[in-house]
Amino acid sequence: xxxxxxxxxxxxxxxxxxxxxxxxxxxxxxxxxxxxxxxxxxxxxxxxxxxxxxxxxxxxxxxxxxxxxxxxxxxxxxxxxxxxxxxxxxxxxxxxxxxxxxxxxxxxxxxxxxxxxxxxxxxxxxxxxxxxxxxxxxxxxxxxxxxxxxxxxxx
Numbered sequence: 001x002x003x004x005x006x007x008x009x010x011x012x013x014x015x016x017x018x019x020x021x022x023x024x025x026x027x028x029x030x031x032x033x034x035x036x037x038x039x040x041x042x043x044x045x046x047x048x049x050x051x052x053x054x055x056x057x058x059x060x061x062x063x064x065x066x067x068x069x070x071x072x073x074x075x076x077x078x079x080x081x082x083x084x085x086x087x088x089x090x091x092x093x094x095x096x097x098x099x100x101x102x103x104x105x106x107x108x109x110x111x112x113x114x115x116x117x118x119x120x121x122x123x124x125x126x127x128x129x130x131x132x133x134x135x136x137x138x139x140x141x142x143x144x145x146x147x148x149x150x151x152x153x154x155x
Contacts, residue, residue: 064100069111073098076116086123086143095121101150117147 024038025031076098082091097119100110109115119127123144126132130148132141 064103064107064110066111069116072111072113073116073118075113077118079113080118083118084120084123085117086119086127086147087137087140089120091118091120097121097124099124099127101147 021034021038023031024034026035077091083089084091084096099117099119101115101117103110105115123140126136126144127147132144136144
């Protein structure tokens with residue numbers, strides 16, 4: 001009868017006195033920088049809210065600017081990555097408009113995300129007038145004409 005002892009490797013664990021850095025906190029600039037450095041992750045984008053402070057919305061079903069509209073326009077803003085749908089310029093507060101592409105849809109479809117687009121003031125004015133200036137870039141011009149073809153009742 002053979003009885004033997006085989007070689008066994010015992011893995012050692014490294015003991016750390018303080019495994020968690022107490023300065024790493026989301027409430028300070030230094031703490032956020034430490035977190036980003038240690039975790040090798042990017043912090044979420046700082047996107048300001050797109051609603052106005054004086055916004056009072058109605059929850060009536062007959063009103064087009066109902067709660068669904070205000071919720072879905074933020075999804076549309078994220079979908080467009082904070083840029084104008086026509087000219088791809090960054091949208092800044094005071095020069096941006098969320099518009100419905102087709103305003104003839106029924107109330108249950110009019111405020112859905114695919115029907116909402118974000119525009120800068122310049123593109124919004126061009127679409128409102130319905131006339132594209134000759135000085136407009138050809139790529140932007142084709143986008144605007146395509147949108148104007150979709151609907152004549154842009155509001």
